[in-house]
Amino acid sequence: MIFRSSVLLVAALLAGPASAAGTNADVVRNLASRVGPIVGAASACQAIDQGRVQAIVDKFREVIREASAGASDRDELTRVFNGFVADGRNRVGASQTDCTTAGRQLAELERSLGQAAPSTSSSGFGGVIGSTPAAAATAPTATLPPTLASNVQGVTANEIRFGICGPFSGASRELGRQMKLGIDAAFNRTNDAGGVAGRSLRLFAADDGYEPSRTLEAMRQLYEKDKVFGFIGNVGTPTAAVGMPYALQHRALFYGAFTGANLLRNDPPDRYVFNYRASYAEETNEVVHYLLKLRRLQPRDIAVFAQQDAYGDAGFAGVSKAFRSLGLPDSAIVRFNYKRNTVDVDEAVNQLRAMKNPPKAIVMVATYRAAAKFIEKTRDQYPSMVYTNVSFVGSTELSDELMLLGPRYASGVIVTQVVPAVGGYSSAVLEYKSALEKYFPGEAPSYVSFEGYVAANVLIQALKRVGPQLDTEALIDTLENTRDVDLGLGAKLGFGRAEHQASHKIWGTALDERGKYQAIELE
Template identity: 60%
Template structure:
């Protein structure tokens, strides 16, 4: 019987060679992927296990493509990750990827950072921050009826920045302010924000103006994890509970100011709640003041809001004729009006009603622009200014508070000829708190580090009386409301609201 031949050894060798060849091929493809796959996914490959690398390596690699340009169309807002970052290569839409590889991998702290710096381990560049400067932006009215407010806000920030820069800057960096004009029109605010963030490459926003415009600018800043500091508005949309992480306020809210006015009129001036009416601008500013008045009325009436007489006018106009017609029809007649208006409209309302109601009490909140209001009324005559009440979110400009004296001294040094003004004083205080926060962060500035430092700022002495404090659950520096009243010479004097 013939013995069966042994199986050929050639097959076993072929099997081993095939396995070795596959291993070499897998290693080669993995190496290619590490160098050629776009940065968005390459970091994922480098941190996965060998088994995961093998799984990715079996995916066909896309051909190399030219780098993508960052979109800068005015109609499409850039996100925080793309405004200053261009990906190395675009992923092939035909390439199959795992779900975890499809999601972008980035640290919130480095949202605006250049990828190459992160990969090499060097210090992460931050938009608006260089070795020599830190850039901030402000969207405000520099044209239209509210342009004086934009001028005063810019003046106050420039004043605080000039002081800091003369002292060597913040850790050797000079502070610079860039402005964009939205004319206090929400339809122009988005373009103003894009100009500042995408063209001027600002690090954050400081002292933006207005409540209706904030409904556009705040979401824009939040989507980009960008600081939105000390806006000139007391609207509740900037005072959420819990607060938005990147939004910080200096001033008391309009609800707090309106509450202080109503309580003063009832407790000190002995009016009944039904004796008080409200003139409001037809937008978020007017609504915020109206809500404050009605809440105060509800408190005084034991939880029952009751009827509150309301008049209104259109933003960026001085046409208050319809409001005055409502006032003349009101029965019984009211004895006081809370003006939630800008200074020109408020002055026009006083002008047209003062002779009809000579005993009327007029009270405004700080959003009116108190210096502008005084100037407008004095042009009309002393009787129009006399007795007008205005709440403030700063000490009286003509007071001997140390912060008011320091402000006026700096104003005379850097901007001689500019008069002291409540609006520029507020902006000066806001920017001074921001500068202190930047100093506490240290040389390595980024948004997250600054937010953490601000949230830990407690009992900072600025010379205001109450001390400045923030916390994770409270992003408003002060809750204090000061009272002032105009005399016949157009000067404000402090009054006790309590």
């Protein structure tokens, strides 16, 4: 296999001239030992823009693909790289490397990569550091099959580009990282099997920090700079309120967003917007019925703890709708708020403590850190309180936060899910875990990454049905005629012209004293 000029140049910049004497794989292993710890340390630092880190990781994975003679080489090099990334992350956790040092090393790496000449190659690290004029002149030029030629943005003879806009920094960064992880696992699995009509699937990430004021810039970066074909897995409701109109304006696919808000579920549906997951209204409706029918609570016993934005509003509206559907007044529902991207829950806690007749259950529409902080500050005073959460909370991350506080904080906390339990043994779960272990060894299964994996696989099936002549309108038509997709979830998925939500299924789970989710019946 011809070793691409981009790999040789990066080796020269970072590994030194001596390392280039080895095999292609040897060069990449040496390079991984230098790049991996830097990006690993940077990924553990909240103050560092995770979009910068992810850009280097994505490019390095391209280098691995180019340097690999086959799947076994690629898997081995990926494991090596992931191991060095984990080492760098652990050093920060063990205080052996501080975030100031990590930021400086990342900046030095970026400066080194930015010193090279502009590139004519879009693969590997070439998109970041370029190739020398001499190398570009001597590099082989592939003749592409005319059947795969395309003038559609984000679709070339070799790849289909998608973008994800989400929090890769800030308090909710783990939601963005996990969503991307699941999509990447599905894409990598498909690419190893030959791709879609011979094209590889590639995911670009842009960080908006879960702040809608940054979302438009991130969307523009993906669509206008990275030239993506469409968007998949965007994270958040307030950010979707900005990102979705941008996608619609450009008639670009806005697919599988990590939100259950009704703003993505218009009637009739927006042509370019497709959802995998059940809505927040469906999740909170199930929870209200569960609390009233199975836990035998009275309506006055239920209150809401919600983020003070469109996400919290969507969840609260679902609780109100559930009350009305049961013929109950919704005007007396108490709502406690907190500010997005903070763990400042003191005002909500004080409002709860001031109530003469406090509720017996809290329906939480929050992210994992704020939810954990609220439980921490109220559990001892209200030991029998029932805490429920919608799936966006980040189930795995919530469990981790609560178990750090102690088993009594985690035990009994309920989360509704839009995918089956990741601790189960269904076909879908086993396939997902296998892909995660192969492409991201050391990463624990997560409900968020599992959702990303499932949503991506539904889209992949539609892409395969379209075939070589891919464009947005053909894909939309195909999605609207996708029926009865069986991924082993226990529920079939599909869309229609009047139905742009693939699944309405909701699973109930509750944490035990070990921080593990156990299935519970919601009805």
